[in-house]
Amino acid sequence: xxxxxxxxxxxxxxxxxxxxxxxxxxxxxxxxxxxxxxxxxxxxxxxxxxxxxxxxxxxxxxxxxxxxxxxxxxxxxxxxxxxxxxxxxxxxxxxxxxxxxxxxxxxxxxxxxxxxxxxxxxxxxxxxxxxxxxxxxxxxxxxxxxxxxxxxxxxxxxxxxxxxxxxxxxxxxxxxxxxxxxxxxxxxxxxxxxxxxxxxxxxxxxxxxxxxxxxxxxxxxxxxxxxxxxxxxxxxxxxxxxxxxxxxxxxxxxxxxxxxxxxxxxxxxxxxxxxxxxxxxxxxxxxxxxxxxxxxxxxxxxxxxxxxxxxxxxxxxxxxxxxxxxxxxxxxxxxxxxxxxxxxxxxxxxxxxxxxxxxxxxxxxxxxxxxxxxxxxxxxxxxxxxxxxxx
Amino acid sequence: xxxxxxxxxxxxxxxxxxxxxxxxxxxxxxxxxxxxxxxxxxxxxxxxxxxxxxxxxxxxxxxxxxxxxxxxxxxxxxxxxxxxxxxxxxxxxxxxxxxxxxxxxxxxxxxxxxxxxxxxxxxxxxxxxxxxxxxxxxxxxxxxxxxxxxxxxxxxxxxxxxxxxxxxxxxxxxxxxxxxxxxxxxxxxxxxxxxxxxxxxxxxxxxxxxxxxxxxxxxxxxxxxxxxxxxxxxxxxxxxxxxxxxxxxxxxxxxxxxxxxxxxxxxxxxxxxxxxxxxxxxxxxxxxxxxxxxxxxxxxxxxxxxxxxxxxxxxxxxxxxxxxxxxxxxxxxxxxxxxxxxxxxxxxxxxxxxxxxxxxxxxxxxxxxxxxxxxxxxxxxxxxxxxxxxx
Numbered sequence: 088x089x090x091x092x093x094x095x096x097x098x099x100x101x102x103x104x105x106x107x108x109x110x111x112x113x114x115x116x117x118x119x120x121x122x123x124x125x126x127x128x129x130x131x132x133x134x135x136x137x138x139x140x141x142x143x144x145x146x147x148x149x150x151x152x153x154x155x156x157x158x159x160x161x162x163x164x165x166x167x168x169x170x171x172x173x174x175x176x177x178x179x180x181x182x183x184x185x186x187x188x189x190x191x192x193x194x195x196x197x198x199x200x201x202x203x204x205x206x207x208x209x210x211x212x213x214x215x216x217x218x219x220x221x222x223x224x225x226x227x228x229x230x231x232x233x234x235x236x237x238x239x240x241x242x243x244x245x246x247x248x249x250x251x252x253x254x255x256x257x258x259x260x261x262x263x264x265x266x267x268x269x270x271x272x273x274x275x276x277x278x279x280x281x282x283x284x285x286x287x288x289x290x291x292x293x294x295x296x297x298x299x300x301x302x303x304x305x306x307x308x309x310x311x312x313x314x315x316x317x318x319x320x321x322x323x324x325x326x327x328x329x330x331x332x333x334x335x336x337x338x339x340x341x342x343x344x345x346x347x348x349x350x351x352x353x354x355x356x357x358x359x360x361x362x363x364x365x366x367x368x369x370x371x372x373x374x375x376x377x378x379x380x381x382x383x384x385x386x387x388x389x390x391x392x393x394x395x396x397x398x399x400x401x402x403x404x405x406x407x408x409x410x411x412x413x414x415x416x417x418x419x420x421x422x423x424x425x426x427x428x429x430x431x432x433x434x435x436x437x438x439x440x441x442x443x444x445x446x447x448x449x450x451x452x453x454x455x456x457x458x459x460x461x462x463x464x465x466x467x468x469x470x471x472x473x474x475x476x477x478x
Numbered sequence: 479x480x481x482x483x484x485x486x487x488x489x490x491x492x493x494x495x496x497x498x499x500x501x502x503x504x505x506x507x508x509x510x511x512x513x514x515x516x517x518x519x520x521x522x523x524x525x526x527x528x529x530x531x532x533x534x535x536x537x538x539x540x541x542x543x544x545x546x547x548x549x550x551x552x553x554x555x556x557x558x559x560x561x562x563x564x565x566x567x568x569x570x571x572x573x574x575x576x577x578x579x580x581x582x583x584x585x586x587x588x589x590x591x592x593x594x595x596x597x598x599x600x601x602x603x604x605x606x607x608x609x610x611x612x613x614x615x616x617x618x619x620x621x622x623x624x625x626x627x628x629x630x631x632x633x634x635x636x637x638x639x640x641x642x643x644x645x646x647x648x649x650x651x652x653x654x655x656x657x658x659x660x661x662x663x664x665x666x667x668x669x670x671x672x673x674x675x676x677x678x679x680x681x682x683x684x685x686x687x688x689x690x691x692x693x694x695x696x697x698x699x700x701x702x703x704x705x706x707x708x709x710x711x712x713x714x715x716x717x718x719x720x721x722x723x724x725x726x727x728x729x730x731x732x733x734x735x736x737x738x739x740x741x742x743x744x745x746x747x748x749x750x751x752x753x754x755x756x757x758x759x760x761x762x763x764x765x766x767x768x769x770x771x772x773x774x775x776x777x778x779x780x781x782x783x784x785x786x787x788x789x790x791x792x793x794x795x796x797x798x799x800x801x802x803x804x805x806x807x808x809x810x811x812x813x814x815x816x817x818x819x820x821x822x823x824x825x826x827x828x829x830x831x832x833x834x835x836x837x838x839x840x841x842x843x844x845x846x847x848x849x850x851x852x853x854x855x856x857x858x859x860x861x862x863x864x865x866x867x868x869x
Contacts, residue, residue, distance in 0.1 A: 130543035138546065139537035142746075146530035152521035155529065155714035190581050190740040197739050201617065206597065223738045226592065323546035325745030347614045348588050349581040353744050354716030355533075
């Protein structure tokens, strides 16, 4: 029985910033803007015809009416089996029964917070980390503690977090990937301290070079790791389809939380996704994405030395959607955004991605939304903006 | 700063029963079972062809790729405008901007709990009431207080609830409808005591006799009323589409909560629903539903006197999906369920719908899933079961 000092929800909500991604999404409708802001997949790479055919097949006479009805909370059995088979083939042995289908992997985070985190609970996160995860934990009334490089053991010992949140592959916002050795150490330390781990992996299939690193959930003795996956980056985010691979001990609690959240995820979208998976060469589709995104990544990396002022540093991601740029000196990227928008280029200032003290000289640049030519042009326009002296 | 005594989430979740609807849903796949259990719309009345055509149109070249992309948290603007226009035409003046699209109206409840209710907050409810609403409030760590008939003022005064939850039209589970006078009194009392009201209205369009009663949210000075609507009963529950009509003061908090919950509801399903509404004579579609369901309601009411033992009471609903039966004497309907299932009939025992002391002699019967002939047969089979003497 703890005396928990938690502000009332309305106050908590007021303290949670709205997502810059959301605020900048409006810009996407202005075709003249080259946006490095949102983590948006390239719409021209969606398998529109394939998905359209899948929706048409599942809504045909026969099973069509079943796909318009209420459905089990855990998710469509065919979809769970297909996803589990793919995860298993990619090195993370998974049964259909281990998976809970969620309305996007964002919902997975909220369900985990509902099932595991009381107001006042401590959540440890990489620094910087995915903004909407920070929001979700703040909304649950948690105290979020950043883990500095090499500081995990100290944070576990001093702050006794209930949960550690990570994006191990091509992280949002930094593009960084945890090495095999780092993963082994994280799995071991968190197991030893009895800390749950959330491994958020929306980008893992989008690797442009190097060899895949086994998932944290695939480490020996990783029964304390929840693994989140998503169709948003490999199929289409508009489907809002994700999944949690959950340890057996948490399955009942997560299922009850899911039922309270929305009863179940769209029956139609789940059926269409299962049908699409069954009719699609997903490896070939993902190879298409990788080929296109690798070129875009390369275009941004090639433009970076000319765009970023001397003394800048940036990450050189092996996959995913983002690079993380730090300007030299006392720069404030938020102050530069209006000038960027004035030349029709958007990015996300880095400060909101920090749980602790923000580094205002940082910014996140996404390279997936535009073609290599547009990226080159956008970086050309950005160059003088990034060289504006701090006020 | 209150010392809040709240059990940790895992413990709270363990205390929240799984929904009987969910548990009994498995029975639907056994075609020999006549189920009065689930609140399932009749699948043969879904506009399968119309919805299939709508999905096909929105996924055609042109805007198709946009409907596979991330989208604004508040929802599809066309869908919001169409729903708002219909609500306005039905007597509840609503602008598109007043609506937040949700992943089923179940999500609306969870978002309201996130935005308004701290652990330990008091929620007042009709007794008995919608089971999944009880679960949602219990999951949020709230104390749920039942309102006895005529006892609202006393509950407001003595328990100082933060929120009152109601299903004013053809309630789940009782089928009861609040009169115009009751609504005026509720709106006035709650306004005077500064209590938020959640008016959950999934069944309002399914009225089989009598005149519509104005919504609580349409009462004068009802800025404290949140109104929940849904496509589940008038279109198809598999779409998982609902909406909250929200007072301006709560819009920012609910939007942030929605963003944390799942970023936004399925872009495709929203676009297809908007397209379907634009291409469908919804009045004619709902008239079809009403004609069919009215016959089913009448079949159940006609069979009731022969099926229920002497001394039973039941509600005679003007609309919706449910009647509420109370057996005489010390009956326990949960104990009768196995005998009902043995003759391939299902119902939901009444006890889980109570926030306070349950009346175990009650049960909920849904009349929408089966044809009049099947209902007559199901009630014939149920008659000897309901006459089983209590152990």
